[in-house]
Amino acid sequence: MTLNILLIDTSSSCVEFGYACDDRLIHEYRSCEKNSADTIAYEINKFFKTDGMSPLETHAVSLSNGPGSFTGLRIGSAFAKGFCFAAGCKLVQISSLDILANRANLSAQKFAAVISSNSGAGEFYYSVYEKEDGKCKRISGYSVALMKDISSMKIPIVSETPLPVEFSGEVELADLHETAIQSHHQLAITMVNDQTFTDISNAEPFYMKEFTIKK
Structure with missing residues (x-):
């Protein structure tokens, strides 16, 4: 049976999602436009309609869960939990730092x-x-x-x-290989195979810091 995973990252100013069938990424999307996190549901829905796949064929949603943009994390978490509930699939949450480090x-x-x-x-x-x-x-x-x-x-x-x-001249900056979604996919496969899932009723973004309003 093919393992289908929807990968979502709204933790930064650039929003990304991907769709993987087993070890193969069949779709990658990235947008760095302003307020692009608000369009993630539309873009994912467009992918399913264009590709002819059903959301019900998805076995797991893997979410880059922070730390990062407070607003982006809330949007991504709400969408991922709603998708899992509607499609009856599992939720995986992965630290944004772990995804970055893997690159x-x-x-x-x-x-x-x-x-x-x-x-x-x-x-x-x-x-x-x-x-x-x-x-x-x-x-x-x-x-x-x-x-x-x-x-x-x-x-x-x-x-x-x-x-x-x-x-800029004091630290050694390491090169990155792969895209963020490719790195995310690698980690997601491991967690799904290990059945490291999150209960969607208790899933929350990993903020690390409390949100404060500047006065």
């Missing part, structure tokens, strides 16, 4: 994956990883820190967006 083009060494918190305070979400037998292994918890504190660890950094200019 690192590095040999066996420690590195940090970082995502800007966009809080205005210059903070970054991060975690430390290492490559082991070609696989990415997380070796620290998920944390929030300033770039000066992350860079003081003197290890390569993986980031999809440019770092603050004052750190």
